[in-house]
Amino acid sequence: MNVVVTSPLLRKLIEALRCLPGVGPKSAQRMAFHLLERDRDGARHLADMLRQAADHIGRCERCRTFSETPVCGLCASPQRNMNQLCVVETPGDVQAIEHAAAYSGMYFVLGGHLSPLDGIGPEDLGLDVLQNRLGEGEVREVILATNSTVEGEATAHFVAEMARRYGVRSSRIAQGVPLGGELEFLDGSTLAHALSGRREL
Amino acid sequence: MSATRQVLQAGFILHHRPYSDTSLLLEIWTRDHGRRGLIARGARRGKSPLAGLLQPFKALSLSWTGRGDLATLTGAEPRGSLPPIPGSRLISGLYLNELLYRLCQRHDPHPQLFDAYELALAALATDADETPGLRRFEKTLLAEIGYGLAVARECDSGGPIEPQQQYAYLPDRGPQAVRGQTIPRDTIVVSGRTLLAIERDAFDDIAVAGEIKRLMRGVLDYHLAGHALVSRRWRASLAQLESDDASRKDPLRPT
Numbered sequence: 001m002n003v004v005v006t007s008p009l010l011r012k013l014i015e016a017l018r019c020l021p022g023v024g025p026k027s028a029q030r031m032a033f034h035l036l037e038r039d040r041d042g043a044r045h046l047a048d049m050l051r052q053a054a055d056h057i058g059r060c061e062r063c064r065t066f067s068e069t070p071v072c073g074l075c076a077s078p079q080r081n082m083n084q085l086c087v088v089e090t091p092g093d094v095q096a097i098e099h100a101a102a103y104s105g106m107y108f109v110l111g112g113h114l115s116p117l118d119g120i121g122p123e124d125l126g127l128d129v130l131q132n133r134l135g136e137g138e139v140r141e142v143i144l145a146t147n148s149t150v151e152g153e154a155t156a157h158f159v160a161e162m163a164r165r166y167g168v169r170s171s172r173i174a175q176g177v178p179l180g181g182e183l184e185f186l187d188g189s190t191l192a193h194a195l196s197g198r199r200e201l
Numbered sequence: 202m203s204a205t206r207q208v209l210q211a212g213f214i215l216h217h218r219p220y221s222d223t224s225l226l227l228e229i230w231t232r233d234h235g236r237r238g239l240i241a242r243g244a245r246r247g248k249s250p251l252a253g254l255l256q257p258f259k260a261l262s263l264s265w266t267g268r269g270d271l272a273t274l275t276g277a278e279p280r281g282s283l284p285p286i287p288g289s290r291l292i293s294g295l296y297l298n299e300l301l302y303r304l305c306q307r308h309d310p311h312p313q314l315f316d317a318y319e320l321a322l323a324a325l326a327t328d329a330d331e332t333p334g335l336r337r338f339e340k341t342l343l344a345e346i347g348y349g350l351a352v353a354r355e356c357d358s359g360g361p362i363e364p365q366q367q368y369a370y371l372p373d374r375g376p377q378a379v380r381g382q383t384i385p386r387d388t389i390v391v392s393g394r395t396l397l398a399i400e401r402d403a404f405d406d407i408a409v410a411g412e413i414k415r416l417m418r419g420v421l422d423y424h425l426a427g428h429a430l431v432s433r434r435w436r437a438s439l440a441q442l443e444s445d446d447a448s449r450k451d452p453l454r455p456t
Contacts, residue, residue: 022222114295114435115216116296116298116431116435117215117216117228117299117431118218122434150256150258150294151257153288154288154292157288157289161289165442187250190253
């Protein structure tokens with residue numbers, strides 16, 4: 001960076017901020033200056049929160065999403081439907097579904113997808129935990145909400161096979177025309193999926 | 202070193218991983234330029250039309266520009282239409298990709314192996330049994346990277362292979378007739394019938410399919426030099442799940 005940095009500590013702060021996604025040298029510098037110039041309390045609070053989060057947030061034993069208690073709030077809630085289990089790739093996907101859909105079942109977070117070239121094997125996706133979960137007999141339906149990529153699809157099929165072994169029904173989330181989408185501008189493979197996955201009216 | 206600009210090269214995506222906020226790092230496999238790395242800038246940005254296209258097992262025409270190990274993708278178009286691989290066999294497809302990734306050097310063109318890969322993908326999509334297609338690809342792969350199977354003759358005598366005779370297959374020499382000599386514990390031992398089936402490309406011979414698989418696996422492992430294939434662990438787990446085993450053994454435990 002061309003800017004003259006007058007304080008080594010400031011330089012280190014700017015460097016540290018760059019570990020955030022989407023933060024380059026320019027944004028990091030702006031953040032650092034903002035915190036120091038206008039919001040020292042905010043900076044102290046942020047530092048405190050970061051430390052607490054890094055030290056105390058672990059994985060829920062039941063669904064593997066982020067949680068500071070052994071079992072997360074969602075898994076502990078008596079209002080959720082224990083018979084449905086929605087399998088997703090990341091904790092972010094849980095948030096997305098919670099915000100969007102009227103889904104009241106449980107979740108399971110794989111923490112990735114089936115990807116041999118990234119060195120991810122069956123033991124890396126918490127499938128043993130999922131298997132125990134299926135073995136408990138409470139889950140009646142597994143909803144496969146992995147990404148619509150080759151790897152996500154392969155993962156979904158693997159989990160579906162596992163569910164079948166335990167006599168649990170599995171379903172895959174639908175793929176097709178987005179809301180407000182016009183067919184003319186849709187890519188060929190999405191359109192093909194939409195056609196093959198059509199349903200009766 | 203490859204030329205600065207390549208236009209509409211027949212290729213596939215072997216692997217893609219996110220890179221920075223909006224880009225993808227691709228490992229591609231092309232007919233005329235072998236395996237190489239590409240960066241697809243902006244391919245993960247919201248509604249990029251590329252995201253759906255830059256997936257493994259899709260026949261593509263790829264354009265890129267730049268020298269060295271990491272060029273920049275400048276275009277991708279669908280090329281022909283391979284039938285889609287059913288979900289239950291995607292793991293086998295990923296296995297083919299892992300083989301290419303581990304055993305082919307970057308920038309080494311193998312047009313014949315490329316064609317074999319296309320055939321293998323088509324076989325995965327349509328064949329009733331996926332096994333013969335996989336074995337055929339493995340055989341071509343070994344031949345193309347210079348480790349072709351020597352299954353025509355006994356390696357000591359140069360004599361023909363006898364169907365009933367047992368042979369120890371030595372990856373760097375070939376089949377050696379087993380006649381009471383002590384063989385090291387990890388040696389691949391197969392019947393002459395298996396070797397003859399491989400020689401004739403008769404990969405659909407059910408009677409020797411198990412032995413062919415074991416031989417291919419042993420030879421591939423030898424050339425992978427201790428690099429265990431992750432897709433094989435997935436395939437093993439899946440096979441165990443599918444083997445409709447009523448007893449609830451743990452299918453994820455390595456056997």
